Amino acid sequence: MAVKQQTGPESLIVLMIGFNPVVREGLQAILSKDPRITRVDDAADERQALQYIKSARDRGKPVRVVLTETRNDKVDGVQITRLIKEEFPEIAVLVLTENLNDSYVIDAIHAGAGGYIFLKDMTPDALIQSILRVIQGDAQVTTVLLRAAVENLLQNGRKTLAERTAEAAHLTAREVDVLRLMGNGDSNKEISANLNIGMDTAKKHVRNVIDKLQARSRTHASIIAAQAGIIGKQPITPLIEG
Template sequence: MEISKTTQQPPSRIRVLIADDHVTVREGLTAIIGRQPDMVVIAEADNGRDCVERWLECRPDVALLDLRMPALDGVGAIEEIRREDSSARLIILTTFDTDNDISRAIMAGAKGYMLKDARREELLDCIRGVHAGETRIPPSLVAKLAAGVSGEALTSRELEVLTLLARGHSNKDISARLNIGETTVKSHLRSIFSKLQVLSRTEAITVASRRGLIRL
C-alpha cells in the first residue's frame, strides 16, 4: 500500500526594495537583509524617481526609502507609489528626525519611520511588522511628533518671514523682500514667537530648525 506524502512548502520571503542615494548604505542593507531566511532584496534604486519605477516593475512587499534623495525625495516617492497602490507598505529610513519630517512622511502614507543609527534587530523587526500590516515608529519619534503637532501651525507667510530671519535679514530687509510693511513683519514675528512658544529671534530659529520648519 502506497503512503502519500505531503510536501510542505517553505514560507515565502519578504521581498524588499531599497532606495538610497548612497551606495554604501544600499550595500550594507542588502547584506543585512540577505542574511535573513525570511527576507530577500529584489531591487535597488539610487533616487526617488528610480524608486517609483522600480516599485512599479517589481511590486515589492516592503520598500525602504531614504528621506533625502535626488530627482524625487522619499515623501514624493511615497505619494506617487500610494497613488498606484494605497496599500503599499513603505518605510522611511533616514538620519533626519525632526517632527516636520516625520509628520510629512506619515501623512504621505509611510507605515514605518526608522533612523539609520537604529540597531539591526530594530530595523529587521520594523520590516517584519510593516509587512504584517502594522505601523512602526519608535516611541522617541512618536513623542517628538506629538510635541510638534501639539502647537499651532505656522502660515506660509510666517514661514517666509522665519526663513529670512534665519538667513540674517533685519525687519527692514524682510519688509522689502516680501513687499510688506515693517509693522506687518513685527506682527508676524509676534505670532511666530507665540506659536513656537519662544521669546527671542535666536530661540525661534533654533526651535524651527530642530522641528524641520527651516533649513539653515
C-alpha cells in the same frame, strides 16, 4: 535590477530607494542575512522605483516593502511614499532618517508610510522586525522619534493640540485606551493582553479607531494619538470585556 536572493513562497521582496552608498551597503548587509527577505538593488529615484515595482508585479513577484529615506540630493521620501501608495496601496513603505528632529515624519505618515525609523538607534534585528511587522499593519514609529516630530510640528504651528484633541474626542473610553496603546507601538496581541480582551475584540477596536479618525493607516492613527496628547497618559486599568 538584479534580485540578490532566490525567491521562495514566503519571501518578502524589499526595494530600497535613493540611499547614500554608506547607508545602502549597511542595509544590504542586514537584509542579505535573512532568508525570509529578498533584497533588490537600490533604485536611484522615484521613476526607476515605479518602473521596477510595475515590472516585478507583472512577473508575479511583487514588491512587498519599500525602504527609503526622508530627503537627499536625489530623492524626496515623502513624495516617493505618496506616489507609491497612490498607485500601489498594498505596498508598505518604511522611511528611514538620520535626524531625530526630522520634521518630515508627519508628512511621511500622512502620505501613507507605514513606519518611520531613526537610523542611529536601529539594530539589524530591529530593521528586520520592522519589515516583518509593517506588512501586518503594525505601527513602526519609535516613541522618542514620534514625540520629537510632534513637538516640532506644534512649535511650528502646523497643527494645534486642541485640533487633534477634537479629532479624537468622539472615541469611546475603550477606544481611547486602544489608541493610546497603538501610539505606544503595541501590536494587536499586546493590546489584547494589556486590556484583558480577546484578540478579535482588540482587532475590532483597532479597526474602529482607524475608521473613526479617518486615518490612512495604523501608523497614521498613532500620529494623531501623539498630537492629541493621548500617548503617555496614566496607566490603563484592564476591564473585563468580550
